[in-house]
Amino acid sequence: MQDFYQDLKDKVKKIKLFLLDVDGVLTDGRIIYDSRGHDMKLFDVHDGLGVYLLHKAGIKTVLITAKGSRAIRPRARDMHVAEVFENISPKSAVLDKILKKYKVELDEVCFVGDDLVDLCLIKRVGFPVAVFNAAQDIKKAAAYITIREGGRGAVREIAEIILKAQGKWEEVLKAYDV
Numbered sequence: 020m021q022d023f024y025q026d027l028k029d030k031v032k033k034i035k036l037f038l039l040d041v042d043g044v045l046t047d048g049r050i051i052y053d054s055r056g057h058d059m060k061l062f063d064v065h066d067g068l069g070v071y072l073l074h075k076a077g078i079k080t081v082l083i084t085a086k087g088s089r090a091i092r093p094r095a096r097d098m099h100v101a102e103v104f105e106n107i108s109p110k111s112a113v114l115d116k117i118l119k120k121y122k123v124e125l126d127e128v129c130f131v132g133d134d135l136v137d138l139c140l141i142k143r144v145g146f147p148v149a150v151f152n153a154a155q156d157i158k159k160a161a162a163y164i165t166i167r168e169g170g171r172g173a174v175r176e177i178a179e180i181i182l183k184a185q186g187k188w189e190e191v192l193k194a195y196d197v
Contacts (some may be wrong), residue, residue, distance in 0.1 A: 022141070037177075038117070038131070042086060044169045080101060130147055
């Protein structure tokens, strides 16, 4: 068991880029349509702060979603997300472009997913993460399964794990301990 945790810590220490699915990871997976047919998404403020803290610590976040929505880009701006890829299927189609643009290797990438459309990325990155309520096949392929559910703090959980493993957490806290 000790070897498992050391291996996990070694993977997390390498992370330079944070890739996220949207529906089911940054949201709880529900899609709400209003009477005009426009979709609405509910985002967790704790997850948003987690992404922002990674940004402050120099770790960029990229969103990759198979379904576009008008709600994604404003939320991405709020969190200081570096880039958003919408309507991408398979999601692995943009992976090489992202690796090249951000000058990272696969073992320096964390991806958080929840459903079968995420399998192509979960199986390739250095630190693959499944949210607690992910599909079973995603959980099987993940190196870590969150304690929190998607859209309910799972992203913040991973952000804190990364920042603490890399020794950046105390520096991040200083901004809030005034």
